[in-house]
Amino acid sequence: MNDRPYQVLGDGVPRMLGRENLFRRLLGHLLKDTPDHVCVVGPTLFGKSVLLNHLGSHFKNQDDHYLTSVYWDLRHGTPRTDAEFRRRFVEQVKVALKSVRDDLAEDLDPEDEDPFELLEIVFEEMQSEGLRLLAVLDGFDHVLDSGTITRNFWDRMRLLAQRGSLRLVTGSRGRLRELCKSEDSRTSDFWEIFFDTPLRVGCFEEDDWDGFLQPFASKGVDVDEPARKEMANWTGGIPILAASLAQRLLEDSAVTNLVTKPVVDRVAGAMANEAPESIRQLWDDCPIEVQSLLADLASGEIPVGEVPPDRIRFLDGRGFVGTSRGKLRSACRLMKEFARTRQSNVATLRRLFGDKDRFEANLRGLLELRLEGIRNRVDPTLAGYALKAIRELPEPDHAIVWMRSFSETALDLIWNAELGRDNLLPEAWKATGIEFDEQGQLPVSRGQQCGILRKATGSANSPRVTRFLTKPAFLLVDHLHAVGNFGQHRDGAKISVPTAAAFCLSAIELCEKLANDLPKR
Numbered sequence: 384m385n386d387r388p389y390q391v392l393g394d395g396v397p398r399m400l401g402r403e404n405l406f407r408r409l410l411g412h413l414l415k416d417t418p419d420h421v422c423v424v425g426p427t428l429f430g431k432s433v434l435l436n437h438l439g440s441h442f443k444n445q446d447d448h449y450l451t452s453v454y455w456d457l458r459h460g461t462p463r464t465d466a467e468f469r470r471r472f473v474e475q476v477k478v479a480l481k482s483v484r485d486d487l488a489e490d491l492d493p494e495d496e497d498p499f500e501l502l503e504i505v506f507e508e509m510q511s512e513g514l515r516l517l518a519v520l521d522g523f524d525h526v527l528d529s530g531t532i533t534r535n536f537w538d539r540m541r542l543l544a545q546r547g548s549l550r551l552v553t554g555s556r557g558r559l560r561e562l563c564k565s566e567d568s569r570t571s572d573f574w575e576i577f578f579d580t581p582l583r584v585g586c587f588e589e590d591d592w593d594g595f596l597q598p599f600a601s602k603g604v605d606v607d608e609p610a611r612k613e614m615a616n617w618t619g620g621i622p623i624l625a626a627s628l629a630q631r632l633l634e635d636s637a638v639t640n641l642v643t644k645p646v647v648d649r650v651a652g653a654m655a656n657e658a659p660e661s662i663r664q665l666w667d668d669c670p671i672e673v674q675s676l677l678a679d680l681a682s683g684e685i686p687v688g689e690v691p692p693d694r695i696r697f698l699d700g701r702g703f704v705g706t707s708r709g710k711l712r713s714a715c716r717l718m719k720e721f722a723r724t725r726q727s728n729v730a731t732l733r734r735l736f737g738d739k740d741r742f743e744a745n746l747r748g749l750l751e752l753r754l755e756g757i758r759n760r761v762d763p764t765l766a767g768y769a770l771k772a773i774r775e776l777p778e779p780d781h782a783i784v785w786m787r788s789f790s791e792t793a794l795d796l797i798w799n800a801e802l803g804r805d806n807l808l809p810e811a812w813k814a815t816g817i818e819f820d821e822q823g824q825l826p827v828s829r830g831q832q833c834g835i836l837r838k839a840t841g842s843a844n845s846p847r848v849t850r851f852l853t854k855p856a857f858l859l860v861d862h863l864h865a866v867g868n869f870g871q872h873r874d875g876a877k878i879s880v881p882t883a884a885a886f887c888l889s890a891i892e893l894c895e896k897l898a899n900d901l902p903k904r
Contacts, residue, residue, distance in 0.1 A: 388598035389630035391623060391661055396456075399437040400598070401591030402430070409438060409582055413517065413550060414448055420544060420551045420577045422559060425584030426701055427668050428661065430622040431554040432456070432521050434584055438552060439519045445483050449550075450514045453479045458522035463529050465536040473498040476505075476516065484514075499539055509548035517550050523562075524555040530564035537573035544576050553577070586620030586702035595625065598633065599642065606632075609644040617651040619702035619715025623661045628654060628717075655720040662721045665701070673697055674722070674729055677713075681723040684710035743880040747776045750884060754891050761894040765792050769890040772883075779883035787867035789890050793860050793897060794832055798825060800851050800901040808835070815845040833861045856896035859889055 390397035399406070412419040425431045439454025453475045462468040473493040480488040487505050495501055509516065526532060544551055555562060558581060560574040587595060592615070596606050606614075618624035631650050632642055666674065676694060679685060687695065687709050695711065698704040705714035713719040736742045750773045758766050768789040775782035798806060806825040813819065815838040826832060840857040841847035847854070866886050869876075 387630060389626040389633070391627045391630065391659075396432050396436040397626070399430075399433050401587055401593075401595035402434055402437075403594050404588065404590055405434065405582070405584065406437065409434070409552075412578060412582070413552070417547075418448075418515075418550050421553075422577045422581040423552060423554045423584060424557055424581040426556065428621075428623045428664060429584050429586070429701075431584045433622070435519050435521045435552065435554045439517075442517045448515065449517045450509065451479045451483045452517040452519060454519045454521065456521045458525050461522075461525045461529065463531050465533055468526070468532060468536060469498050470494070472518075473502055476502065476518070479516065480505075499543070502543065506543060506546045506548045510546050515548050515550060517552065519552045519554075521554040523553040523559065524557070527555070527559065527562040527564060530568070532565070532568060534565075534568045534571045537568055537571035541571065541573040541576055544573070551577075583700075585700055587615075587622060587625060588620070591620075596629070598629075602633070604633070604638060604640055604642060606642040607644075610642045610647045613644045613647040613651070616714075617647065617655075617716045619718065621665065621702045621715060621718075623665070624715070624717055627659060627661055651717065655717050658721055658724065662717055665718065666721060666725070669697075669701075671729075671732065674725065675733065677703060677718065677722040678726045678729040680704065680711065680713045681719050681726060684712045687711050746880060746884040747773055750776075750887050750891065753888070754894070757891070757895050757898070761898045762792075762796060765789065765796065765894050765897070768792060769887065769894060772890060773887050776880055776883055776887070779878040779880050782883040783866055783869065783878055783886055786863050786886060786890065790860060790864040790867040791829060793863070793893060794829060796897060796901060797836070797852050797860070798832070801849055809848070812839055812848050815839060815843075815848055829864055833864050837861065851900050851902065853896070853900050856893065856900050859893040859896060863889055863893060 388398075388400070409421065409423070412421045423431055423435060436454055439452045442449040442452035445451060455472070455475045460471075462471050470493045473491055477488050477491040477493065480491070487508065490505050490508075491501050492498060506516075543549055553559065558574075559577070560569055563569045563574070592611055596611070599606050614625065614628060618628055628647075628651055631654060632638060632647065635646065635650055638646060666677075669677065673694060676685075676690065676698070684707075687706055690711055695704065695706075698711075703713065703715050703718055704711050706712070713722075734741070735745045751770070754766060754769055754773065768785050772782045772785035772789065775785065802808070802825060807823045808817065808819055808825060810823075812835075817835050817838050820826070826835075836849070836852065836857050837843045838845045839847070839849045840852055840854045842854050842857055842861075863886070866889075
């Protein structure tokens with residue numbers, strides 16, 4: 384037997400333990416006469432990939448319902464273009480079909496000019512034979528995060544998925560349309576093919592613990608009922624915490640043939656003191672307002688009426704809280720103990736930035752600290768102008784006046800690195816559509832200089848020809864050039880402290896970007 388049956392983080396996908404009821408519900412969608420397309424949703428580290436990988440393996444070999452299955456983890460090597468997604472999807476289907484129907488696999492060529500057209504032919508043939516393929520697309524939100532896959536692609540996926548020979552199951556943090564960052568792609572009807580209620584993966588239910596603890600039984604170790612309850616209390620049923628605790632219990636030298644409540648308390652207490660990476664990741668996945676609430680709950684219960692309902696749903700869905708007699712309480716002792724160690728950090732953030740006045744009062748100090756952290760690496764003149772702007776923040780109109788000097792200095796540094804002393808534009812830059820005068824001299828106008836850099840850095844759908852300057856640095860210098868012009872010609876417009884602070888932060892980031900991009904002088 385595997386000496387470490389409870390995998391926590393690391394390479395590969397852990398095997399499924401427990402989740403029998405959830406898996407049966409998923410199969411219920413897929414084994415109907417007319418199966419559903421299904422979205423599986425849930426927070427990070429709650430076992431979506433474990434469930435979906437198990438699903439892919441379950442249908443890998445031909446049965447009465449599916450010829451075979453594809454399990455594609457989109458978190459790794461995520462496709463960023465329509466063409467890449469088409470090619471990779473056809474590759475996945477071809478590999479899956481090869482072991483069960485080589486004749487169908489041979490009809491697919493991922494390098495074809497339009498591989499989806501070949502895929503449509505194959506699925507049409509499968510439909511005529513009453514065959515079906517299951518495609519499990521895990522980490523689907525990673526594709527949607529990029530916002531680069533077009534509506535046209537999703538519309539073609541919808542046409543494929545309308546055939547009875549293909550069924551899709553996706554895994555993501557939330558509903559697909561809500562995660563789609565492209566406004567145009569969001570209008571595709573592809574998102575409407577899925578069953579209207581996503582299958583949610585959350586904490587372990589009570590019935591999951593028998594299957595989850597099966598490795599103990601395989602080793603002849605019994606976990607008594609009080610110990611089971613205590614494991615649930617310490618972990619909140621959060622799968623990654625339960626797995627970490629279970630593995631520690633299996634490895635505990637004091638455990639021979641019985642795990643009791645005192646043993647669980649001892650091992651879990653030691654785990655809480657170590658604050659393993661899994662707890663830190665769960666904490667980091669929470670927004671600051673949730674972290675603040677968890678820190679408060681570490682000191683005691685809170686009336687339910689004092690907490691916004693959406694925040695309660697967030698915490699409850701992750702197994703962090705429970706309710707009793709109208710009070711919200713911590714339901715995961717490991718997270719409670721970790722939150723206790725973060726109370727001073729959360730309190731400090733509240734004290735410094737908890738309301739508008741404190742937020743604005745402390746912005747200057749925050750930006751000065753950020754600039755001080757990089758000053759020994761960046762151009763001193765550039766850093767000096769940034770510091771002058773930061774110190775003028777209480778008078779935000781005065782602060783942005785410094786952006787003109789800052790942006791002009793930044794442009795001078797860029798041109799000195801790219802062109803040298805003669806300021807002659809390289810002939811090779813003409814390929815980007817940059818217009819030269821007869822002498823090829825750099826124009827005096829800063830606006831024209833930014834226009835040249837826009838093309839030269841590839842920011843205008845042209846090839847990048849700059850030797851040093853990267854696109855992110857150009858976007859910042861172009862932005863700050865516009866801010867500098869605005870600072871000189873405001874026409875009575877008023878600037879708020881946070882707006883001026885945002886400009887100052889952009890200036891600090893440009894200082895660091897140029898220090899990284901340009902050669903040291």
